[in-house]
Amino acid sequence: MKLICEKNKLQEAISTSQKAITGKSTMPVLEGLYIEAVNNVLTFIGSDIDLSIETKTQAEVIEPGKIVVDNRIFGEIIRKLPNDKVIIETIDGNIIQISCQKSVFNLVHMNADEYPSVPNINENIVFSINQSILKNMIKGTIFATAQDETRPILQGVLFEVNNKNLNLVALDGYRLAVKSQVIDTDNSINVVIPGKTLSEVSKILEENEEKVNITFTENHILFNLGETKIISRLLEGEFIKYSSLLPQEHKLLVTVNRQELLNGIERASLMAKDGNSNLIKLNIEEDNMVITSNSQLGKVREEVSINLQGESLQIAFNSKYLLDVLKIMEDDEVLLELSSSVTPCVIKNKEIDNCKYLVLPVRLVK
Amino acid sequence: MKLICEKNKLQEAISTSQKAITGKSTMPVLEGLYIEAVNNVLTFIGSDIDLSIETKTQAEVIEPGKIVVDNRIFGEIIRKLPNDKVIIETIDGNIIQISCQKSVFNLVHMNADEYPSVPNINENIVFSINQSILKNMIKGTIFATAQDETRPILQGVLFEVNNKNLNLVALDGYRLAVKSQVIDTDNSINVVIPGKTLSEVSKILEENEEKVNITFTENHILFNLGETKIISRLLEGEFIKYSSLLPQEHKLLVTVNRQELLNGIERASLMAKDGNSNLIKLNIEEDNMVITSNSQLGKVREEVSINLQGESLQIAFNSKYLLDVLKIMEDDEVLLELSSSVTPCVIKNKEIDNCKYLVLPVRLVK
Numbered sequence: 147m148k149l150i151c152e153k154n155k156l157q158e159a160i161s162t163s164q165k166a167i168t169g170k171s172t173m174p175v176l177e178g179l180y181i182e183a184v185n186n187v188l189t190f191i192g193s194d195i196d197l198s199i200e201t202k203t204q205a206e207v208i209e210p211g212k213i214v215v216d217n218r219i220f221g222e223i224i225r226k227l228p229n230d231k232v233i234i235e236t237i238d239g240n241i242i243q244i245s246c247q248k249s250v251f252n253l254v255h256m257n258a259d260e261y262p263s264v265p266n267i268n269e270n271i272v273f274s275i276n277q278s279i280l281k282n283m284i285k286g287t288i289f290a291t292a293q294d295e296t297r298p299i300l301q302g303v304l305f306e307v308n309n310k311n312l313n314l315v316a317l318d319g320y321r322l323a324v325k326s327q328v329i330d331t332d333n334s335i336n337v338v339i340p341g342k343t344l345s346e347v348s349k350i351l352e353e354n355e356e357k358v359n360i361t362f363t364e365n366h367i368l369f370n371l372g373e374t375k376i377i378s379r380l381l382e383g384e385f386i387k388y389s390s391l392l393p394q395e396h397k398l399l400v401t402v403n404r405q406e407l408l409n410g411i412e413r414a415s416l417m418a419k420d421g422n423s424n425l426i427k428l429n430i431e432e433d434n435m436v437i438t439s440n441s442q443l444g445k446v447r448e449e450v451s452i453n454l455q456g457e458s459l460q461i462a463f464n465s466k467y468l469l470d471v472l473k474i475m476e477d478d479e480v481l482l483e484l485s486s487s488v489t490p491c492v493i494k495n496k497e498i499d500n501c502k503y504l505v506l507p508v509r510l511v512k
Numbered sequence: 513m514k515l516i517c518e519k520n521k522l523q524e525a526i527s528t529s530q531k532a533i534t535g536k537s538t539m540p541v542l543e544g545l546y547i548e549a550v551n552n553v554l555t556f557i558g559s560d561i562d563l564s565i566e567t568k569t570q571a572e573v574i575e576p577g578k579i580v581v582d583n584r585i586f587g588e589i590i591r592k593l594p595n596d597k598v599i600i601e602t603i604d605g606n607i608i609q610i611s612c613q614k615s616v617f618n619l620v621h622m623n624a625d626e627y628p629s630v631p632n633i634n635e636n637i638v639f640s641i642n643q644s645i646l647k648n649m650i651k652g653t654i655f656a657t658a659q660d661e662t663r664p665i666l667q668g669v670l671f672e673v674n675n676k677n678l679n680l681v682a683l684d685g686y687r688l689a690v691k692s693q694v695i696d697t698d699n700s701i702n703v704v705i706p707g708k709t710l711s712e713v714s715k716i717l718e719e720n721e722e723k724v725n726i727t728f729t730e731n732h733i734l735f736n737l738g739e740t741k742i743i744s745r746l747l748e749g750e751f752i753k754y755s756s757l758l759p760q761e762h763k764l765l766v767t768v769n770r771q772e773l774l775n776g777i778e779r780a781s782l783m784a785k786d787g788n789s790n791l792i793k794l795n796i797e798e799d800n801m802v803i804t805s806n807s808q809l810g811k812v813r814e815e816v817s818i819n820l821q822g823e824s825l826q827i828a829f830n831s832k833y834l835l836d837v838l839k840i841m842e843d844d845e846v847l848l849e850l851s852s853s854v855t856p857c858v859i860k861n862k863e864i865d866n867c868k869y870l871v872l873p874v875r876l877v878k
Contacts, residue, residue: 219782219809226779241810249779253810413592413615416585442620443585444607449614 147211148235149183151203153227153246156188159203160221162374163192165346166199167217173262178214179221180261183207191264192217197343198264199350201374209235212258213242223251265377267361267368273307273331274357277371281351283314283325284344286501289470290316290323291341302381303344304388305367307335315388316341321467322391322504338385339367343378350374392504393490396483398456400430401496404480407435408472410448414439415465417446424465425508430484431458439465461487462508468493471503513577514601515549517569519593519612522554525569526587528740529556531712532565533583539628544580545587546627549573557630558583563709564630565716567740575601578624579608589617631743633727633734639673639697640723643737647717649680649691650710652867655836656682656689657707668747669710670754671733673701681754682707687833688757688870704751705733709744716740758870759856762849764822766796767862770846773801774838776814780805781831783812790831791874796850797824805831827853828874834859837869 160179169177171194180191188205191198213236224232227246237243237252244251284303292300304315312329315322347369351358361368362380369376414426418439429436430452437448461484472480477495484491487510493503526545535543537560546557554571557564579602590598593612603609603618610617650669658666670681673695680691713735717724725736728746735742780792784805795802796818803814827850838846843861850857853876859869 216809222782223779226775226782228775248815249776250813251779251783251810252812254808409592409594410615413589413617416588416592417617443582444617444619446618447616 147183147213147242148209148233149188149205149207150231150233151188151205153224153229153232155203155205156224156232159188159190159201160217160224162201162350163190163199164217164221165349166192166194166197166376168194171195175214175256175260176262177217178256178261179217180212180214180258182212182258184210191261193262193264195262196340196379197346198377199346199374200264200377203373211236214256214258214261215242215253216256220253223253265363265366267363267366267377269359269361269368269370271359271361271370272333272335273312273329274359275312275327275329276354277351277356277358278353279327280358281348281353283312283327284348284351286325286474287314287316287323288341288344288348289474290318290321290503292318299338299381299383299385302338302340302385304385305335305337305339307331307333315385317386317388317391320464320506321471322388322502323471324388324392324502326500326502335362336385337362337367338381338383339378340381343367343376347376347378350376391490392502393483393485393492396456396485396492398430398454398459398482398484400435400455400482400484401453401479402435402450402482404472404475404478406450407480408469410435410437410450411465411468411472414446414448415469417441417443418465419443423508425462426465426468427460427462427510429458429460430454456484459484459487461491462510463491463505464508467505471505475501475503513549513579513608514575514599515554515571515573516597516599517554517571519590519595519598521569521571522590522598525554525556525567526583526590528567528716529558529565530583530587531715532558532560532563532742534560537561541580541622541626542628543583544622544627545583546578546580546624548578548624550576557627559628559630561628562706562745563712564743565712565740566630566743569739577602580622580624580627581608581619582622586619589619631729631732633729633732633743635725635727635734635736637725637727637736638699638701639678639695640725641678641693641695642720643717643722643724644719645693646724647714647719649678649693650714650717652691652840653680653682653689654707654710654714655840656684656687656869658684665704665747665749665751668704668706668751670751671701671703671705673697673699681751683752683754683757686830686872687837688754688868689837690754690758690868692866692868701728702751703728703733704747704749705744706747709733709742713742713744716742757856758868759849759851759858762822762851762858764796764820764825764848764850766801766848766850767819767845768801768816768848770838770841770844772816773846774835776801776803776816777831777834777838780812780814781835783807783809784831785809789874791828792831792834793826793828793876795824795826796820822850825850825853827857828876829857829871830874833871837871841867841869 182189233245306313359370414437426439435450479496481494548555557566599611672679727734780803792805801816845862847860
């Protein structure tokens with residue numbers, strides 16, 4: 147193998163493909179980055195079996211070939227090289243030489259034949275979506291995935307496509323997040339994608355109007371961004387029938403400035419660290435919400451102006467769950483739909499109807 | 513106690529004074545921030561006994577008084593408040609109320625009478641120096657203080673004043689750092705200041721021409737920045753006679769671009785992580801320095817253009833010690849003075865004669 151490539155192009159390709167490498171695999175070859183050079187194209191692959199990221203970049207390929215290099219050290223070498231053309235060539239049985247200006251590195255490489263093959267997916271696009279929109283939908287749901295491993299399915303995000311609508315859904319038993327987007331497809335889909343995959347996908351997605359094409363097979367999802375393809379295994383099992391969890395009606399409707407509510411809850415939370423319960427109480431009255439909390443450190447009282455339709459209500463929450471939601475919402479004004487102190491609170495944008503959040507209250511012992 | 517003060521002023525005073533609070537003290541009151549309100553001035557003190565930081569800010573004091581509040585929670589409350597006037601008042605035996613717009617916090621406070629008194633220093637200024645210059649001198653030496661506790665005196669930095677010259681000196685057995693500055697004083701001083709103190713001092717010093725006035729007593733140093741005073745205990749014991757460690761002559765003089773040498777050594781170090789020795793070899797020849805390193809990962813060869821006066825030489829170093837020095841030096845061109853592969857290397861600026869660094873080589877088994 148021998149090739150010449152700009153340092154910046156190499157660095158970008160490494161940065162993208164290495165996002166799949168967790169270093170937790172029992173196969174040493176998966177700590178490596180797979181590099182194939184053929185027809186003036188370099189293909190980089192990083193993988194932890196469950197998730198594979200493949201990206202391509204242009205290069206002058208003088209002699210085709212394929213190798214696997216240690217991801218960490220190879221990435222550091224390329225990153226520290228000057229901004230100039232880099233020559234990479236195999237010089238011995240298992241050595242590659244990396245040269246750039248006055249720098250010459252000789253690095254042991256692994257055998258590319260031992261690298262597991264990436265699932266071969268017959269690309270049959272189910273839908274396309276703007277990168278920035280998908281990135282935003284992932285950000286708006288992934289925080290609500292379960293962190294414990296007792297119910298693996300809840301560590302994923304549901305991708306639900308029907309009636310020309312895409313819903314991303316996550317829930318962990320205490321809160322539920324739904325983000326929705328109209329898309330152009332007649333297909334129906336109901337699959338669960340590991341949270342880890344989506345976290346890496348959202349780092350690679352750009353804040354722009356470029357499309358990402360999405361294909362599903364029985365066991366995999368493929369995100370095709372053009373130069374980069376991300377392939378992930380799907381989670382096995384049935385997701386919870388989340389729509390039955392969303393209340394059909396409500397008795398109170400609170401309209402409130404999102405940032406003011408967020409600031410008030412954040413300050414009240416400072417006094418709610420006692421025993422890690424983050425307990426805050428909301429006293430919802432006409433025109434006014436009073437937020438209180440207390441612990442052995444002291445107590446706090448916050449007031450936020452609201453518009454209330456319905457009767458007044460006292461209700462308590464783990465402040466973390468409200469803060470997570472209010473931080474990632476985008477509208478200036480949000481709506482809180484409530485019915486009683488023991489039923490969930492639903493939070494929506496006032497203007498843009500593209501999300502729905504549900505948070506369970508904390509029952510107070512009276 | 514009752515006072516009204518702008519949130520920003522409070523926040524700044526907290527941020528400065530809390531730098532002395534380590535939370536490692538056995539006295540609970542030292543996890544607190546001492547606040548005294550009198551004559552429309554607030555005085556904040558943070559302390560861990562060895563180091564005390566006192567800072568003042570203007571406020572409307574309606575009722576004078578003094579309290580000690582938990583540093584962490586009080587700092588977080590003030591930081592999260594809106595940018596507006598904050599009212600602080602004692603309302604009960606041991607409660608203060610903090611109000612700002614629609615926020616009201618009640619916080620337990622401690623008894624200010626239990627707070628240890630700050631050493632009373634009769635201010636007798638020994639010298640004054642620009643804040644930015646002192647900040648730079650600390651940065652240029654503190655990295656060379658010893659990290660292990662076997663020789664406590666080496667965890668400090670020597671402040672040596674004589675012949676209208678201030679030298680800051682640090683050494684750890686492997687390298688030595690000296691920064692010098694002409695100052696206007698006829699005094700002679702030779703004291704050692706704890707590295708921790710200087711680290712906090714350098715965070716408080718601004719990048720400007722404002723003066724800091726420095727006073728010494730038998731056991732303490734006082735840095736007076738105007739609104740802020742920093743008082744630290746001195747380290748006991750004799751510092752090493754460092755000037756005898758600096759070679760009086762040299763056989764080789766290398767002139768080299770600092771950034772090129774830094775880049776070459778940084779890249780070579782990537783291959784020198786084996787067994788944590790960071791071993792790199794320099795092959796110093798006419799016009800050219802070849803830097804090599806190797807480990808089980810592979811090997812590297814770097815070339816840097818130099819100007820050499822003297823015979824060629826092979827010498828090895830722990831790359832970390834060279835990098836630490838080259839990163840904080842400021843001249844574009846630096847000088848390396850060498851004599852043999854087993855004697856120290858002295859590094860200086862080519863133009864500005866205000867520092868001197870010494871690094872011991874690593875003896876190679878032949």
